[in-house]
Amino acid sequence: MIFNRYAQYYDVFYQNKRYTEEIVYLEWLFRKYRKIETRTVLDLGCGTAGHMTPLLRNGYRVTGLDASGQMLEIARDKLIREGLRGDLVHGTCQDFTLNKKFDAVICLFSVINYAAANGDIIRTLRNIHTHMKKTSIFIFDFWNATTVVDYYNPKKRRNFRKNGMEVERNSATKIYPSQRKCEVHYTCILRRKGRLIRRDKERHVLRYFSIEEMADYLCRSGFQVVNMHPFLKPEGKIRRDSWDVTAVARRA
Ligand SMILES: C[S@@+](CC[C@H](N)C(=O)[O-])C[C@H]1O[C@@H](n2cnc3c(N)ncnc32)[C@H](O)[C@@H]1O
Numbered sequence: 721m722i723f724n725r726y727a728q729y730y731d732v733f734y735q736n737k738r739y740t741e742e743i744v745y746l747e748w749l750f751r752k753y754r755k756i757e758t759r760t761v762l763d764l765g766c767g768t769a770g771h772m773t774p775l776l777r778n779g780y781r782v783t784g785l786d787a788s789g790q791m792l793e794i795a796r797d798k799l800i801r802e803g804l805r806g807d808l809v810h811g812t813c814q815d816f817t818l819n820k821k822f823d824a825v826i827c828l829f830s831v832i833n834y835a836a837a838n839g840d841i842i843r844t845l846r847n848i849h850t851h852m853k854k855t856s857i858f859i860f861d862f863w864n865a866t867t868v869v870d871y872y873n874p875k876k877r878r879n880f881r882k883n884g885m886e887v888e889r890n891s892a893t894k895i896y897p898s899q900r901k902c903e904v905h906y907t908c909i910l911r912r913k914g915r916l917i918r919r920d921k922e923r924h925v926l927r928y929f930s931i932e933e934m935a936d937y938l939c940r941s942g943f944q945v946v947n948m949h950p951f952l953k954p955e956g957k958i959r960r961d962s963w964d965v966t967a968v969a970r971r972a
Pocket residue numbers: 722723764765766767768769770771785786787788791811812813814827828829830831834835
């Protein structure tokens with residue numbers, strides 16, 4: 721299962737990710753494309769509540785859903801520590817049923833790319849569709865095929881430090897262009913004061929999409945594409961090197 725062992729390192733790896741800035745961007749998109757005021761938000765693949773926390777602080781009612789129990793545990797602790805009330809649900813984007821419709825559905829930081837098995841992307845999009853009203857907005861980001869193929873890095877090593885944890889992350893990536901898939905083997909090595917504590921391995925399989933392909937999947941799942949742009953650059957143009965693309969969609 722992905723993001724289980726990896727969960728303990730997640731907030732170390734992304735300690736400098738600018739979630740608050742991303743919320744400013746997201747709220748800008750809510751305002752620009754809204755048909756009604758956004759009050760309820762479903763955060764799919766919420767992870768450790770990086771987006772949920774500032775959204776809850778800003779007064780939205782937020783439900784977070786994730787396939788990883790370990791990521792959700794960290795999210796739960798974070799919400800409790802901050803005195804915030806949000807719903808956390810263990811489930812997958814392909815199969816969840818909440819019997820509720822949300823004003824906005826968000827799915828951020830490559831979550832949709834994990835819908836890699838055959839049929840997963842359509843199942844995921846159709847399932848999201850059933851949790852939306854005619855007035856709702858769906859905002860997510862995905863990896864752009866041309867960029868992944870041209871710029872992916874087959875081997876990477878990075879070192880991180882937080883709260884006495886020293887973590888070395890090695891990743892080995894292979895791409896399979898005919899299937900538009902990426903296989904990433906992560907090895908995480910945890911040390912404290914230089915002493916080896918543990919070593920964890922995880923294999924992630926991600927699917928990347930061309931812009932046209934994603935538009936087609938959205939259309940086949942009952943959506944209309946409202947806008948696509950480079951992540952965090954709502955007025956920007958998608959270029960060959962725009963790795964991460966945001967899509968904004970509504971029920972057709
Ligand atoms: C890169 S993390 C992003 C987490 C969070 N959105 C953020 O921005 O920090 C990807 C998350 O998606 C979750 N995930 C992957 N595939 C999933 C699926 N099919 N259904 C639900 N969650 C999934 C993982 O468990 C992980 O927490």
